[in-house]
Amino acid sequence: GAVVSQHPSWVICKSGTSVKIECRSLDFQATTMFWYRQFPKQSLMLMATSNEGSKATYEQGVEKDKFLINHASLTLSTLTVTSAHPEDSSFYICSASTTGTHTTFYEQYFGPGTRLTVT
Amino acid sequence: AQKITQTQPGMFVQEKEAVTLDCTYDTSDQSYGLFWYKQPSSGEMIFLIYQGSYDEQNATEGRYSLNFQKARKSANLVISASQLGDSAMYFCAMREPFTGGGNKLTFGTGTQLKVEL
Numbered sequence: 001g002a003v004v005s006q007h008p009s010w011v012i013c014k015s016g017t018s019v020k021i022e023c024r025s026l027d028f029q030a031t032t033m034f035w036y037r038q039f040p041k042q043s044l045m046l047m048a049t050s051n052e053g054s055k056a057t058y059e060q061g062v063e064k065d066k067f068l069i070n071h072a073s074l075t076l077s078t079l080t081v082t083s084a085h086p087e088d089s090s091f092y093i094c095s096a097s098t099t100g101t102h103t104t105f106y107e108q109y110f111g112p113g114t115r116l117t118v119t
Numbered sequence: 120a121q122k123i124t125q126t127q128p129g130m131f132v133q134e135k136e137a138v139t140l141d142c143t144y145d146t147s148d149q150s151y152g153l154f155w156y157k158q159p160s161s162g163e164m165i166f167l168i169y170q171g172s173y174d175e176q177n178a179t180e181g182r183y184s185l186n187f188q189k190a191r192k193s194a195n196l197v198i199s200a201s202q203l204g205d206s207a208m209y210f211c212a213m214r215e216p217f218t219g220g221g222n223k224l225t226f227g228t229g230t231q232l233k234v235e236l
Contacts, residue, residue, distance in 0.1 A: 032222075034223070034224075038162075041231075042228070042229075043210065043226045043227065043228050043229055044164075044210070044226045046223060046224070046225075049223065091162055093162070093164065095164075095224075097222060107154075107166060107169065108222070108224055109166075110156075110163065110164035110166075112161075112162065112163045113162040113163065113164075115162070
């Protein structure tokens with residue numbers, strides 16, 4: 001159980017276009033979803049945290065207007081990279097957390113990641 | 120603010136040997152949780168083991184054990200009987216309370232483990 005999917009797994013887009021990444025919890029309701037960014041050989045950097053039905057909380061330095069996050073339901077969150085530039089090329093990972101009885105220590109369940117390349 | 124330090128950017132171990140990956144942390148909270156994740160080259164984050172700050176026993180999960188020394192603020196991961204499939208990046212992470220709901224994780228910089236024949 002506790003499976004999180006991400007779609008697409010990889011995407012190539014042209015500079016100036018927007019790209020949407022979906023994160024779904026398949027077998028549980030995620031009260032909170034997290035979006036991370038990871039550059040090659042580096043750690044995961046939290047971009048934002050979203051709760052269903054409310055606005056996302058962005059980490060310092062993350063542009064809200066560039067990285068739009070929508071947590072429309074308890075099983076779906078989307079990250080839209082608007083007006084993408086080559087420096088936005090990265091590995092984007094989502095995770096989902098629940099405060100229900102599914103876990104006793106509020107584990108975050110990670111999606112498989114999306115590799116974005118902006119040309 | 121919470122901080123996680125992993126001082127070993129890379130480690131090598133012979134197959135079937137044990138290896139210890141270091142992790143130290145800094146927090147002012149009394150209640151916290153420590154996680155270890157494995158990230159193979161495919162990129163997925165695989166949960167390995169969890170230790171709560173109030174847990175008296177060191178956590179163990181199969182070949183993984185966590186050497187938790189609270190006074191030293193260290194939470195080292197021990198992998199016994201290393202296998203070639205253990206070659207991956209390993210991240211230590213700390214759960215911190217998040218007022219908005221859920222629990223944020225702060226990650227260390229990671230240790231790249233290479234298992235050799």
